[in-house]
Amino acid sequence: MSRAAWPVAAFLVGYPVWWALGFGGLSVIVLAVPMAVLLWRRRPIKVPRGFGLWALLLAGYLVSALMLAESPPGTYGELGPGRVVGYLMRLALYTSVLVMTLYLGNLTERELxxxxxVRMLGVLFVTTVAGGLLGVFLPGFSYTSPVELLLPEEIAENAFVRNLIHPTAAQTQMVLGYAAPRPEAPYEWANAWGSNASVLLVWFVVGWWVYGRARHKAFAAAVLALAAIPIVYSLNRGLWIGLGLSVLYLVVRVGGRTRVVTCGLVATAALAFVLSPLAPLVAQRLDRPHSNDIRAFTVSATLTAATHSPVIGYGNTRNATGSHRSITTGKSAWCPTCGHPPLGGDGQIWLLIITQGFTGALLYAAFFLGAIRRHRRDRSPIGLAGVLVMGLVLLYMFVYDGLVTPLTLYMISFALLWRNS
Structure with missing residues (x-):
C-alpha cells in the first residue's frame, strides 16, 4: 500500500481502535486534516460531477446558523452550548466526508x-459483525473512553456527543414488549449499526466473494453466516427491507449464469434461515411495530416546524413539546431514557428539513439521485454495487440518520463509483 493511502486504511481497518479510544465516527474529522493537507499539495484537485450540489449543501448549512437562536411553534429550548456544539459537529462531519471523498477520487489506481x-470496506464489515455479536452476547458491555475523560463534563454529558464518545455494545429499547438489547458496537447507535451493516455487506460480497478465490469465498460464507445472528437480533426493519431490496436489485440487474447462481444462493440462505431459531424472532418483531406512532408524531412535528423556516431551516434539531401520547413527557423509573423527542431524529431527510429546510433535503436527494443517473450503465461488480448503495441511501434517508458513520460510508461508496468511471 502506498503512503498516500494510509489515512483511508487508518479509518477503515483501524476503526476498532478509534472506537475503543472514544473517537468512533469522529475519527473521520481527525483524518480529514492530513487528507486536506495532502490534497492541497497535489493541486489541481479533481472534483466529481455533482460536487456543486454538496458545496451548496454546505453553504446552506452555514447560512442556517442564523436561526440557531430561534424556536419554531411546537418546540422549546434556548440557544445554549449543546445546540452550538451539535451544529459545529455536524458542520465538521459534512466537511470531513467531502474531504475524504475528494481525497479518494484524487488517488490513482496505483496508489490505492x-x-x-473494496476489501478494506469488507474488513470493516467483519468488524461490524464482531461488534454485533458482542451486542448480542454481552449487551451490557460499556466503559468510559479516554476521549470522554478528557472532555469537559458539560460537553461529554450532551446526549448527541455521549452517543459518539461512549463505547457501548448494545442499545436497550422496549421493542418486543420488554427491554430488548439491539447491537450497536462499534457505532454510535443501533440504527447506525443496521445501516452500516447493509452497506458494508454489499462491498464485502464484492471484494471477498465476487473477486475472491476459493479461500476468500469460504471465509466470506462463514462471516455471512455469523452476520445473520446480529442482523436478526438488531430487530431492525429498515435493515431487513434494505437487504430484501438488495437481493431483488441483484436478481434484476445481473443476467445469465450469474442470475441462476444468485437465485440459488438466496434460496438456500432463505431456507436455512426459515429452519433456524432466528425466524420466530423476526415474526415477533414484525407483529410489534412499536415505533410507528412515535415516528409519525416526530415527522409531522418536523414538517410543521419547518414551514416556519422552509429555505434555511434552524441549524440544529429542536425538542418537540409533548409526544405522540401526551402533552407532557419525561424520564421515569421504567423509562430512564424517555423525554421530549428531538425533531429530525427519524431519518436524514427529516434532519435536513429541520436543520436546513426543504432546500437542504432537495440538495441531498439530488446529489445521490445524480450519482445513480450517471452510473446506472456501469455493469461492473463495483458499478452495480455502488449504484445499489446509492439506492439504499435514498431508502434509508427516510428511516435512518446519515450522521455519523453512515454518511461516511455512503460517500466512500460514491467515491468508488466516481473512481470506477
Missing amino acids: PQLRL
Whole structure:
C-alpha cells in the first residue's frame, strides 16, 4: 500500500481502535486534516460531477446558523452550548466526508487500487459483525473512553456527543414488549449499526466473494453466516427491507449464469434461515411495530416546524413539546431514557428539513439521485454495487440518520463509483 493511502486504511481497518479510544465516527474529522493537507499539495484537485450540489449543501448549512437562536411553534429550548456544539459537529462531519471523498477520487489506481479499497470496506464489515455479536452476547458491555475523560463534563454529558464518545455494545429499547438489547458496537447507535451493516455487506460480497478465490469465498460464507445472528437480533426493519431490496436489485440487474447462481444462493440462505431459531424472532418483531406512532408524531412535528423556516431551516434539531401520547413527557423509573423527542431524529431527510429546510433535503436527494443517473450503465461488480448503495441511501434517508458513520460510508461508496468511471 502506498503512503498516500494510509489515512483511508487508518479509518477503515483501524476503526476498532478509534472506537475503543472514544473517537468512533469522529475519527473521520481527525483524518480529514492530513487528507486536506495532502490534497492541497497535489493541486489541481479533481472534483466529481455533482460536487456543486454538496458545496451548496454546505453553504446552506452555514447560512442556517442564523436561526440557531430561534424556536419554531411546537418546540422549546434556548440557544445554549449543546445546540452550538451539535451544529459545529455536524458542520465538521459534512466537511470531513467531502474531504475524504475528494481525497479518494484524487488517488490513482496505483496508489490505492479499487479492489483494495473494496476489501478494506469488507474488513470493516467483519468488524461490524464482531461488534454485533458482542451486542448480542454481552449487551451490557460499556466503559468510559479516554476521549470522554478528557472532555469537559458539560460537553461529554450532551446526549448527541455521549452517543459518539461512549463505547457501548448494545442499545436497550422496549421493542418486543420488554427491554430488548439491539447491537450497536462499534457505532454510535443501533440504527447506525443496521445501516452500516447493509452497506458494508454489499462491498464485502464484492471484494471477498465476487473477486475472491476459493479461500476468500469460504471465509466470506462463514462471516455471512455469523452476520445473520446480529442482523436478526438488531430487530431492525429498515435493515431487513434494505437487504430484501438488495437481493431483488441483484436478481434484476445481473443476467445469465450469474442470475441462476444468485437465485440459488438466496434460496438456500432463505431456507436455512426459515429452519433456524432466528425466524420466530423476526415474526415477533414484525407483529410489534412499536415505533410507528412515535415516528409519525416526530415527522409531522418536523414538517410543521419547518414551514416556519422552509429555505434555511434552524441549524440544529429542536425538542418537540409533548409526544405522540401526551402533552407532557419525561424520564421515569421504567423509562430512564424517555423525554421530549428531538425533531429530525427519524431519518436524514427529516434532519435536513429541520436543520436546513426543504432546500437542504432537495440538495441531498439530488446529489445521490445524480450519482445513480450517471452510473446506472456501469455493469461492473463495483458499478452495480455502488449504484445499489446509492439506492439504499435514498431508502434509508427516510428511516435512518446519515450522521455519523453512515454518511461516511455512503460517500466512500460514491467515491468508488466516481473512481470506477
